[in-house]
Amino acid sequence: MADDKKIAAYMCKGCGLGERLDVDELKVIAEREGRVDMVREHDFLCSEAGVQLIQNDIDSEDVTNVAICACSRRSKTEAFNFENVAVARGNLREGVIWARPDTDEARELTQEMAADYVRMACFESKFSNAPKSSGEQSRIDNVLVVGGGMTGMTAAIEIARAGYKATIVEKTGTLGGHLAEVWKDIPDRSPYADPVDTGVAAMIAAIESDARVTVHLNSTVTRTSGAPGRFAADISTESGSTTTENFGAIVQASGYKDYDAHQLPELGYGKTPDVVTQAELEKLAREADGGPIHRPSDGKEITSVAFVQCAGQRSDKKGHLPYCSGVCCMASIKQAMYFKDNNSDIDTTVIYTDLRTPGAPGEDFYRSGQKKGVVFTKGTVHEVVVGSGAHSVKFKDLILDEDAEMAVDLVVLATGQVPNSGPDMEQISEDKEAAKEAGEEYVEVPVESILNLDYRQGPDIPQLANGFTDSHFICFPYETRRTGIYTAGPVRRPMDSAQAKEDGTGAAMKAIHALEDAAQGRAAHPRSGDLSFPQFRKEGCTQCKRCTVECPFGAINEDEDRYPQFNEARCRRCGTCMGACPVRVISFENYSVETVGQQIKNVEMPDEFDEKPRILVLACENDAYPALDMAARNGNHYSEFSRVIPVRCLGSINTIWITDALNSGYDGIILMGCRKDDDYQCHFVRGSYLANARMSKIDDTLSQLNLEPERVATCEVAITDVERAPKLINDMVETVAKVGMNPFKF
Amino acid sequence: MMSINTVMVEKYRNNFLREVEANVEEGEWVKMCMQCGVCAGSCPLGDAWEHPPQEIFMMIRAGKREDVLTSDSMWMCTSCYNCIVRCPRELPITHIMHGLAHYARRLGIQPKNNPTQWFCDVFWNNMMKKGRVNELKLGLSLYFKNGFLSGIKESLKNAGLGLNMVKARRMSPMDFFGGHGVKDISGLQKMIKKAQELEADRIDRHGG
Numbered sequence: 001m002a003d004d005k006k007i008a009a010y011m012c013k014g015c016g017l018g019e020r021l022d023v024d025e026l027k028v029i030a031e032r033e034g035r036v037d038m039v040r041e042h043d044f045l046c047s048e049a050g051v052q053l054i055q056n057d058i059d060s061e062d063v064t065n066v067a068i069c070a071c072s073r074r075s076k077t078e079a080f081n082f083e084n085v086a087v088a089r090g091n092l093r094e095g096v097i098w099a100r101p102d103t104d105e106a107r108e109l110t111q112e113m114a115a116d117y118v119r120m121a122c123f124e125s126k127f128s129n130a131p132k133s134s135g136e137q138s139r140i141d142n143v144l145v146v147g148g149g150m151t152g153m154t155a156a157i158e159i160a161r162a163g164y165k166a167t168i169v170e171k172t173g174t175l176g177g178h179l180a181e182v183w184k185d186i187p188d189r190s191p192y193a194d195p196v197d198t199g200v201a202a203m204i205a206a207i208e209s210d211a212r213v214t215v216h217l218n219s220t221v222t223r224t225s226g227a228p229g230r231f232a233a234d235i236s237t238e239s240g241s242t243t244t245e246n247f248g249a250i251v252q253a254s255g256y257k258d259y260d261a262h263q264l265p266e267l268g269y270g271k272t273p274d275v276v277t278q279a280e281l282e283k284l285a286r287e288a289d290g291g292p293i294h295r296p297s298d299g300k301e302i303t304s305v306a307f308v309q310c311a312g313q314r315s316d317k318k319g320h321l322p323y324c325s326g327v328c329c330m331a332s333i334k335q336a337m338y339f340k341d342n343n344s345d346i347d348t349t350v351i352y353t354d355l356r357t358p359g360a361p362g363e364d365f366y367r368s369g370q371k372k373g374v375v376f377t378k379g380t381v382h383e384v385v386v387g388s389g390a391h392s393v394k395f396k397d398l399i400l401d402e403d404a405e406m407a408v409d410l411v412v413l414a415t416g417q418v419p420n421s422g423p424d425m426e427q428i429s430e431d432k433e434a435a436k437e438a439g440e441e442y443v444e445v446p447v448e449s450i451l452n453l454d455y456r457q458g459p460d461i462p463q464l465a466n467g468f469t470d471s472h473f474i475c476f477p478y479e480t481r482r483t484g485i486y487t488a489g490p491v492r493r494p495m496d497s498a499q500a501k502e503d504g505t506g507a508a509m510k511a512i513h514a515l516e517d518a519a520q521g522r523a524a525h526p527r528s529g530d531l532s533f534p535q536f537r538k539e540g541c542t543q544c545k546r547c548t549v550e551c552p553f554g555a556i557n558e559d560e561d562r563y564p565q566f567n568e569a570r571c572r573r574c575g576t577c578m579g580a581c582p583v584r585v586i587s588f589e590n591y592s593v594e595t596v597g598q599q600i601k602n603v604e605m606p607d608e609f610d611e612k613p614r615i616l617v618l619a620c621e622n623d624a625y626p627a628l629d630m631a632a633r634n635g636n637h638y639s640e641f642s643r644v645i646p647v648r649c650l651g652s653i654n655t656i657w658i659t660d661a662l663n664s665g666y667d668g669i670i671l672m673g674c675r676k677d678d679d680y681q682c683h684f685v686r687g688s689y690l691a692n693a694r695m696s697k698i699d700d701t702l703s704q705l706n707l708e709p710e711r712v713a714t715c716e717v718a719i720t721d722v723e724r725a726p727k728l729i730n731d732m733v734e735t736v737a738k739v740g741m742n743p744f745k746f
Numbered sequence: 747m748m749s750i751n752t753v754m755v756e757k758y759r760n761n762f763l764r765e766v767e768a769n770v771e772e773g774e775w776v777k778m779c780m781q782c783g784v785c786a787g788s789c790p791l792g793d794a795w796e797h798p799p800q801e802i803f804m805m806i807r808a809g810k811r812e813d814v815l816t817s818d819s820m821w822m823c824t825s826c827y828n829c830i831v832r833c834p835r836e837l838p839i840t841h842i843m844h845g846l847a848h849y850a851r852r853l854g855i856q857p858k859n860n861p862t863q864w865f866c867d868v869f870w871n872n873m874m875k876k877g878r879v880n881e882l883k884l885g886l887s888l889y890f891k892n893g894f895l896s897g898i899k900e901s902l903k904n905a906g907l908g909l910n911m912v913k914a915r916r917m918s919p920m921d922f923f924g925g926h927g928v929k930d931i932s933g934l935q936k937m938i939k940k941a942q943e944l945e946a947d948r949i950d951r952h953g954g
Contacts, residue, residue: 347761355780367835370778375763375807378781399781399804 008038008063012045012070020097034122046079067125072629086128090121098632109640116603123598128590131532133521140248143511149177151489152253154504160212167214176200183285188498192364225454227569228484229518248515249484251507256417256490263319268384275411304347304408306393307332308381311413325416325494333369340372349375417494419467422460423447457554478507483570484514518569526683532588533568540585547577552686574684575652605665608745613667613736621646622683624672624717631722638726639733651687665745668732672717708739751853762811771845775837779803785829795819815850821862876927877934
């Protein structure tokens with residue numbers, strides 16, 4: 001702690017704090033026990049006058065650290081936003097008076113609770129510094145767009161429209177991707193009745209006429225290094241020449257590959273050219289260009305066609321895709337219309353198990369298909385028997401519950417989308433482990449990398465499932481686990497062109513946001529705007545590299561001397577590295593082992609025989625902490641023995657806090673974080689999972705201390721758990737009553 | 747001359763859906779069914795049906811002409827309109843059911859022993875005599891459907907009800923000797939005859 005710090009504490013008396021609490025006593029506590037240099041009170045601290053009071057002290061009294069004892073740190077963030085000072089908040093409103101009933105019996109213990117929160121705020125403030133950006137920033141207003149399909153083209157156009165530059169790197173010789181191969185597209189405008197032009201040609205023209213968009217055809221990205229705001233990418237052409245360019249952010253729109261229908265011999269694929277995939281039918285339709293479509297085998301005009309939905313999809317069979325690609329039903333309706341619009345006498349049958357027509361056009365387009373006379377049969381196709389004239393589709397009719405057969409000229413297989421996302425590093429390392437354990441040699445299946453990142457954590461974006469890149473599906477769809485690199489389009493999830501356009505636009509906006517944030521040293525989502533970044537004490541580092549492995553965002557590389565190299569622009573400020581570090585050398589200016597450790601230490605610990613247990617709650621600031629705030633606001637009270645400390649992510653919890661807390665007499669500890677499985681809710685993807693892994697080993701510590709394992713609980717709390725979260729705290733109080741008080745009180 | 751049924755079979759071959767669309771009242775709606783099954787679940791007589799509407803529509807699309815037209819399912823419809831109200835695709839299901847029943851009868855392949863279709867005939871003939879339904883005779887013909895003895899039994903069982911209806915002037919015993927009718931019975935009969943001619947014409951056009 002530097003000597004030139006001047007710490008001021010402020011007590012708010014608004015929102016009932018003045019009536020419910022003895023503020024004069026709290027002021028004395030802040031001064032004597034919190035050891036701050038200055039204490040002030042105000043009737044209404046977040047008012048203009050209140051804020052001015054603080055600002056005046058900062059300006060004229062040289063206050064450097066501020067402890068605001070008022071409401072939750074989630075409230076009034078705009079009012080209490082002071083530059084160049086370290087700010088800590090004591091949560092007296094949501095955390096104390098609203099969490100407790102307003103009765104005479106409760107008054108004494110509520111005051112005790114408030115006193116602890118004042119102490120905590122004072123010490124948090126004292127051990128924090130005002131965060132400043134590192135000064136390593138640069139601003140490059142060029143965005144690299146990998147992939148020139150619908151998503152990539154849309155992203156590039158949107159980026160250029162916003163006044164930035166875009167550089168498209170496309171592997172093939174033309175822009176347009178899969179959509180350029182399509183005869184007509186699903187309509188994106190009312191009345192959603194007929195197939196429409198794809199619009200690819202117009203988009204290519206727009207890109208070619210825009211000076212802000214550069215296109216590299218027949219090229220791939222062979223190396224990507226740096227961080228948001230200063231990426232450097234090697235763009236290599238097929239002929240072997242390489243240029244290196246700098247980019248502020250990256251949009252990865254590498255799209256999908258068609259599922260290999262050769263894995264479906266039972267459906268006749270490969271046995272006759274009359275069994276085609278949807279992509280191959282598009283080719284036939286383009287050749288026909290509105291005229292009658294002819295059979296590939298003998299050129300006969302097609303009079304009947306069957307569409308087999310979910311071919312090699314939504315199935316557990318080996319080699320099949322387990323998921324629904326979500327576009328094939330609409331594509332089949334569209335393709336059936338190719339036939340019906342040409343000649344309504346052609347029999348078109350779509351054999352489906354669940355007709356899924358998502359999006360705005362969905363139901364109307366389905367209805368339009370029905371009106372045009374496309375027959376929809378609910379059934380599962382198990383075999384296509386190749387005949388000399390017609391081919392026989394054998395299926396089970398699921399409505400009539402019987403086996404049926406249909407003779408058709410052409411069979412179209414609705415196969416799915418396989419994401420083009422590069423090698424799955426986590427899967428490869430798992431497979432390697434498994435091979436090692438089984439004593440077998442690991443045979444690597446080469447998968448071409450898309451970005452060739454020179455990150456220590458692997459060359460591509462981590463994946464979630466089935467090869468799709470990892471992101472928070474609902475809340476922050478374009479974010480990936482590599483900051484400044486945004487995935488969009490079918491590499492993220494299967495989708496059609498309308499959704500791809502939306503995705504391309506979204507990712508473009510995120511990329512612009514990222515490069516501007518990076519230029520100012522501000523964090524990307526979810527701690528958007530945070531200037532703090534992790535620093536480490538090199539002398540103490542043991543080069544264990546746990547931080548580089550555990551960082552969910554690949555922010556930490558390894559330098560020549562084998563020390564971790566923090567790329568603050570890639571960092572999301574979750575603090576998972578801080579939680580991981582066994583020698584505790586990693587810290588942020590305003591969030592460190594010390595800032596939380598001091599809060600834990602400076603809670604007043606009553607005597608063992610006082611019958612006042614202390615429950616430490618470390619709550620994730622994203623979900624659990626707001627859930628507790630809301631619980632209090634809703635009048636769901638919780639125990640006056642709890643002391644809640646918000647953490648950036650459960651992943652930032654260093655086990656030393658737990659050990660220290662138990663050693664200094666806390667009777668119970670609850671860690672509240674987000675859901676951690678495949679459907680994780682963790683804003684930092686892995687934080688909650690890692691915290692759980694670490695806590696599973698806490699039992700050893702407990703047994704060393706001769707303490708009961710139930711004293712430490714790790715819970716998954718969602719932001720909506722306004723009733724459950726208080727209950728978890730109260731349950732712990734009961735548990736402590738059962739197992740008895742912690743004997744380590746001093 | 748071929749029967750109209752054979753004519754239709756010849757004409758539409760195996761495309762029963764087209765046959766239904768051309769000849770059945772509201773038949774063009776059959777293709778719009780999306781197989782959700784709400785009609786089947788809504789039908790209060792669902793248990794009594796061999797095939798619920800959803801299945802009938804699927805059978806039409808699957809070309810099961812014989813099974814559909816000889817089925818007694820659509821004859822079981824009581825026109826409660828529950829299915830029409832609930833159908834998310836707004837199919838006039840009740841009307842399609844009656845249309846199918848009517849078409850089957852026109853082709854002469856309706857289930858012969860189905861009481862509903864028998865009753866339809868009785869009702870029609872009864873009404874056509876005077877232009878109004880003679881309720882006493884209609885009731886009695888229903889009681890005596892299965893022969894004289896059971897007719898007597900049924901009549902006695904319902905004698906109390908009949909007497910109450912007479913007392914309440916809901917039914918007149920004098921109806922037994924003719925009953926009342928519309929003013930211009932021959933005009934009505936002419937009108938019906940014309941309608942039947944028009945319909946036969948239409949069938950000739952489509953079917954012939």
